[in-house]
Amino acid sequence: MPRLLHYSDIENVYDDPARVARLAGRIRELDGEDALVCGSGDNTSPGVLPLVDRGRQALDFFDAVGTDVSTFGNHDFDYGPAAARSLVADAPQTWVSANVRDEDGGRFAADHVTPYAVLEADGDSVGFFGVTDPATPSLNPMAADLAFADPYEAAERAVAAIRDEGADYVVALSHLGGGDDELARRVDVDVVLGGHVHSERRERVAGTLLLRPGVNGHAVYEVELGDDGAEATRRETAGAAPVAAVESRLRGRIEAAGLNEVVATVETPIERSDQAVHRGECRVGNFVADAYRWASGADVGLQNSGGIRDGPAISGEVTLKDCISLIPFEEPLVTVELTGRELTRVFSECSSATVDFGEPDWWHGHVSGASFVLDEETAAVLEARVGGEPVDPDATYTVATSDYVLHSDHEFPTIEESHRVGEGDILHDVLAEYARECGVSPEVEGRMRRVRGAPADDD
Incomplete structure (x- = not known):
């Protein structure tokens, strides 16, 4: 059965290179051929180093952990749409977003972002879609020129398309925060990998497992998908063997600033x-x-x-x-x-x-x-x-x-x-x-x- 490794809202973690290195180390330790590494938003900003590097320091982390699929949080637009498009173009993972719209009303960064994606793990197909808080233009002035469609209607369309493709499992990457409950009630998904709210969460709503790993990379969730439903285990990042290359690169960026x-x-x-x-x-x-x-x-x-x-x-x-x-x-x-x-x-x-x-x-x-x-x-x-x-x-x-x-x-x-x-x-x-x-x-x-x-x- 496929596994998911879920992180979100790592934000200021980049300002502590040793902690980033441990977070990367824990994900690498848990990773395997049967696992997909997932991010549910606010993983590029804010923080000191993100401010200096316009979020591009996240590329060091994405490369180190082999992130497979991500969606956007409100802070991923902290340096404006152009910077976000540039980062997405250079990132290794698949980006999914069903409700973010570009300045002209089209899909955001359409060349590099798709409403949903179906990935393979351990012989099964897992469909992912992403939704972001529609209040983002109010929460983040740098996103004021973007539009955010109704996330629940967008989710319904994405789930229908994923089901039509015959995916074995469907996963929501959500940066809705308190809106995850409504999402679980509106669409048939195996698990909602959430973020936005900084407190941790693991509970079921309408039979769907809802997760939030909390802020700044103190923990990740290891999720096992199965015929009897999704199950999750919280994994602390403290004590993990650090990825030295990540720590070294981030320290160099800080010293140069x-x-x-x-x-x-x-x-x-x-x-x-x-x-x-x-x-x-x-x-x-x-x-x-x-x-x-x-x-x-x-x-x-x-x-x-x-x-x-x-x-x-x-x-x-x-x-x-x-x-x-x-x-x-x-x-x-x-x-x-x-x-x-x-x-x-x-x-x-x-x-x-x-x-x-x-x-x-x-x-x-x-x-x-x-x-x-x-x-x-x-x-x-x-x-x-x-x-x-x-x-x-x-x-x-x-x-x-x-x-x-x-x-x-x-x-x-x-x-x-x-x-x-x-x-x-x-x-x-x-x-x-x-x-x-x-x-x-x-x-x-x-x-x-x-x-x-x-x-x-x-x-």
Whole structure:
């Protein structure tokens, strides 16, 4: 019976060449004539090295593990459609996408990408199709010129075509995140190899096995296809024998980029995991928001949680590379003007945003210069202050945030392009300059809280 080796959302892993080498080593160890290596998106970006190499560092990894088939995630378009087309043309694997459309409405990179493909393994035929979150143009400004068709209708067409070809098994490569449940209900597939959401998942929906291996290559799934259904085993990458050639090539790329300048030191390590960033106020979120407010002189600094990338704790000497790895996007700091009434809605959206790449209890923002208390059940703002003073609904406040926030309607939809009043430096440059001038010593201060009902009276 054929096996599948599934990785997804490896993103920042390229900034740690030793970890990339172990990930590659584990996949090589598990690979064989009966196996197909599969990627389900966000495997080229973001990160420091992806930013420097425009995602092309992924080619070293793809070649090393012999990836057989891949689809796109939203971050695979971080450097624009032309860069994505170039990378796809040079990559060794088959690329499948049933719902990504080019600037002219045709299939994206039609010479190198197909809606589905049927591959052979261990004497059986396995059909693959790919679908990507249709919200990608909102999530990624660099994909704004592309179109993303309804993924479920596209999946239905692809599955019908694969079945017509007589494939023994059908596999979805999905970067829909929370949409995987609907996908499992709409189409008859043996397994959904998912991504987009960074938490791991292994469960069945409508009789279909749904998998997510998590972020940054800590694990891969080994999937066995069979007549009685698909079965999956999680395989840790820690402890795997590294592929030395991959580690050497990536280290060379990092050294050539000259990113080792020390900008500050940290006495107490600062956690930056998804678990920390999305669970409420945290030190790294405060550091980023404080830097935005300091650089702009705005009343409030605001950072979306998803923009802070998962990685090892920041400790000891803080380098330029560390600052870039936190916010590895070439976008500027912007200043917007909001009324107090609008700002209060933004505070609520720090907790109440509903996005298909998140979990229900996630916090979606971090603030500086402000504090607020939310009702745990309704996300209603029970108390809000800026500069220690209650927010005046009719007053005007300045907020420093990322350019992405103005573009996206999925996080902080209250903030629109019409609110823009200024623009500053690239985000990671702001972090580096703040670190040089002010140091890196953030603390948790009670800026954001959830309570049940009315907050306690402090008097």
